[in-house]
Amino acid sequence: MPMELQIITAEREVFSGEVDTLVAPGIEGQLGILPNHAPLITVLQPGELMVRAAGEESYLALSGGYMEVLGNRVIILADAAEDVDEIDEARAQEAMERAQQRVANRESEAELQQALASLRRAQVRVTVARRRRNAPHRSMVARQQLG
Amino acid sequence: MPSVRDIRRRIRSIENTGKVTNAMSLIAASKMRRAQLAVTDGRPYAEKIHEVIALLAAQPSDDDDTAHPLLQVRPVNNVGMVVITPDRGLAGGMHATINRRVAQFILDSDATVRSIVVGRKGRDFMVRYTDTVQAVFTDLSDRVALADTTAISRLVIDGYSSGQFDEVHLAYMRFVSTVQQEPVVQRILPVEPAALEAAERVGYIYEPNPAVVLSALLPQFVEMQVYHAILESIASEQSARMVAMRNATDNANQLASDLTLVMNKLRQDSITNELLDLVGGQIALEG
Numbered sequence: 001m002p003m004e005l006q007i008i009t010a011e012r013e014v015f016s017g018e019v020d021t022l023v024a025p026g027i028e029g030q031l032g033i034l035p036n037h038a039p040l041i042t043v044l045q046p047g048e049l050m051v052r053a054a055g056e057e058s059y060l061a062l063s064g065g066y067m068e069v070l071g072n073r074v075i076i077l078a079d080a081a082e083d084v085d086e087i088d089e090a091r092a093q094e095a096m097e098r099a100q101q102r103v104a105n106r107e108s109e110a111e112l113q114q115a116l117a118s119l120r121r122a123q124v125r126v127t128v129a130r131r132r133r134n135a136p137h138r139s140m141v142a143r144q145q146l147g
Numbered sequence: 148m149p150s151v152r153d154i155r156r157r158i159r160s161i162e163n164t165g166k167v168t169n170a171m172s173l174i175a176a177s178k179m180r181r182a183q184l185a186v187t188d189g190r191p192y193a194e195k196i197h198e199v200i201a202l203l204a205a206q207p208s209d210d211d212d213t214a215h216p217l218l219q220v221r222p223v224n225n226v227g228m229v230v231i232t233p234d235r236g237l238a239g240g241m242h243a244t245i246n247r248r249v250a251q252f253i254l255d256s257d258a259t260v261r262s263i264v265v266g267r268k269g270r271d272f273m274v275r276y277t278d279t280v281q282a283v284f285t286d287l288s289d290r291v292a293l294a295d296t297t298a299i300s301r302l303v304i305d306g307y308s309s310g311q312f313d314e315v316h317l318a319y320m321r322f323v324s325t326v327q328q329e330p331v332v333q334r335i336l337p338v339e340p341a342a343l344e345a346a347e348r349v350g351y352i353y354e355p356n357p358a359v360v361l362s363a364l365l366p367q368f369v370e371m372q373v374y375h376a377i378l379e380s381i382a383s384e385q386s387a388r389m390v391a392m393r394n395a396t397d398n399a400n401q402l403a404s405d406l407t408l409v410m411n412k413l414r415q416d417s418i419t420n421e422l423l424d425l426v427g428g429q430i431a432l433e434g
Contacts, residue, residue: 008195010293010371012188028354041199042354043363066364068199068351077195079367080293 003035003072005051007060007081014060014081019053022074024067033069040069044076046120048128059084061128063121082125089129096122151417154410158403165399171237172392178289179325179385185290186322186378193375196368197341203364204340206357215358216308217365220337227281227312227336228252228262229303231319231376232269233384234285239391241320241328241384242268248330249318253277261312263302265377289381293374300370307336319376320383326390328383335372338365 002018023032025047033040044067049060065078099119106112149157204218230249232242246269253260262279264270270283284299306312315336320328353360 006191008192010189010192010367010374011185013191026354027359031354039351040354041203041351041357041360043360064363066199066360066367070351075195077192077199077364077367 001035001072002053003033003074005074005076007049007076007078009078009081014078014083015051017053019051019074020055021052023050024076025049025062026067031067033074035072037069039071040067042067044078046117046124048124048131049076049081059128059131061087061121061125063124080121082128084128084131087125087129089126092122092125092129096126098122151410151413154406154413158406158410161399161403161406165396165403168392168395168399172389172396175385175389175392179382179389181290182378182382182385183322186375186382189371189375189378193371196364196371200338200361200364200368201341203357203361206353206361215362215365217304217336217338217369218340221310221313223258223313225312225314226256226258226260227303227306227315228260228279228332229299229315229317229335229373229376230262230264230266230269230273231317231380232264232266232272233380234267234287235384236268237391238384238388241387242266242272244328245269245318245320245330246272248332249273250276252316252318252332253279258313263299265299266380287377289385291374291377291381293370296374296377297370300366300373303336303373304366304369312336317372317376319380320387322379322382322386325386328387333376335369338368 002020005015005017005019005022006013007015021032021034023030024042025031025045027043027045030047031042044062044065046063049062051058051060061082062076062078063080065076065081067077068075096119099115099122102115103112103119106115228249230245232245236242249262249269250272253262260279261281262273262277263282263284264273264280265284265287267285270280270285273280282302287295303312303315307315314334316332317335318330318332321331322328
């Protein structure tokens with residue numbers, strides 16, 4: 001039985017639809033949610049959200065937020081959420097390098113925290129973007145299994 | 148008495164002005180639609196975060212009784228005021244309305260008011276007539292993103308947490324409809340969680356615990372409100388401009404048609420006069 005997932009940011013509704021499972025970056029570690037999960041409220045850290053629907057996995061880069069599970073309904077309030085297709089890997093890579101620079105050249109504790117946060121977000125985006133590059137292999141595996 | 152040529156020149160100039168104002172009104176109309184859409188798109192998030200904060204604030208805190216810094220109610224000595232105004236004019240009486248409302252608020256307030264101004268129109272007014280300006284933000288785009296407004300919210304949140312402000316208000320033009328916008332002053336800090344209906348309480352598992360979830364969400368909530376007010380202000384600005392420019396276009400067309408009438412009459416008069424001269428001359432020759 002599928003469950004309903006809704007991902008919303010302050011700017012728009014990113015996703016709304018039925019999914020079979022999802023793995024979210026919970027504040028205390030990866031968190032897998034299956035249908036009929038107990039009611040749950042958690043903070044999310046920047047990370048990758050994996051969603052499996054109709055046997056296909058898709059990935060989103062989340063930069064922190066909040067998740068609520070109630071009945072067969074999951075709501076994610078994200079600070080920002082980007083689909084694989086929306087991420088430009090080269091730009092994400094650049095952003096990550098810039099963030100690394102800032103971590104190295106920090107002048108105060110607050111600056112370090114900020115730089116680390118943006119480094120974390122950039123890393124997530126790069127990871128998610130790489131998923132796409134590896135996607136052809138994954139579908140080949142899928143074909144082999146079918147064959 | 149202006150000559151036919153003078154009038155024709157004026158008509159042409161008025162028609163050109165009309166073309167410009169017409170184009171401006173069309174542009175404003177499309178920008179308004181986009182801004183309205185952005186307001187609507189943000190609504191599910193706004194509703195949800197409202198609901199969650201109400202839910203969390205209703206949770207009894209187990210460790211200690213100190214409320215989250217953004218929920219603390221203090222005696223009000225210093226008020227922070229975020230004034231959201233447009234960057235550009237030609238939008239009817241919009242910026243005058245919002246500035247007047249803000250000025251009224253400052254006059255009525257017993258506490259010391261410090262303002263954070265968004266937009267040139269507000270800046271010009273506040274700098275000239277008050278001595279409250281603490282920070283100014285201008286040149287936000289018409290398609291403002293949440294990330295563009297976080298600098299403003301950060302200032303507000305830090306100001307409140309550090310005790311620099313005991314209350315923070317948001318002043319902006321609320322978008323009611325295309326032809327109606329109203330100035331509002333709304334308190335955003337301390338956050339006042341909405342009362343919760345008992346039926347909505349469910350035994351949630353909190354990870355790690357309600358207090359942490361709440362403190363992660365409260366700044367988001369404030370950011371969302373600031374962002375939302377800016378979107379509303381943009382929608383109001385564009386619709387005010389659209390209406391103002393449409394009126395200007397109508398006036399230009401009216402003026403052009405009135406002047407055309409005057410010009411035709413003048414032209415006819417001069418033809419009649421010439422004819423009379425001609426006929427008079429003929430009669431004189433024949434007589």
